[in-house]
Amino acid sequence: MTDAIGIPAAEAAARALLDARLAPIRELAAARNELKAAADNYALAYAASTAAGWSTDELTALDYEEPGKPTKRRSRATTGKARRGTGKRGQAAETAAVSVPEARSDNGQDSPATAAPATAAAVQQ
Numbered sequence: 001m002t003d004a005i006g007i008p009a010a011e012a013a014a015r016a017l018l019d020a021r022l023a024p025i026r027e028l029a030a031a032r033n034e035l036k037a038a039a040d041n042y043a044l045a046y047a048a049s050t051a052a053g054w055s056t057d058e059l060t061a062l063d064y065e066e067p068g069k070p071t072k073r074r075s076r077a078t079t080g081k082a083r084r085g086t087g088k089r090g091q092a093a094e095t096a097a098v099s100v101p102e103a104r105s106d107n108g109q110d111s112p113a114t115a116a117p118a119t120a121a122a123v124q125q
Contacts, residue, residue: 043067 005013046067049059056066 039067 046059046064049064050056060066
């Protein structure tokens, strides 16, 4: 049997574990505050630029987006991660297995079909 740990020692050990987990949260909160301050400063600088005669089109052409508007993002399709939907029966439509009958070549011999595999959506039609 192991030695019993006293309550103060157990609390100290628990606090050490929590402190290790809280350190990144403290950093995250500080970074968020800095980000908010930077966004506020950007908005003020953008307003000063437009007050000085710069148009929003000119600033956009210089890669200075209007404050508060989302930046241009690439669509999910261009990130290389295809989204897979599910069919009516829970199968991924793009990967549903479909049996393809053997095809005969011009010389009459059996060979594997060379057609592209059918999708579940095409089979359901």
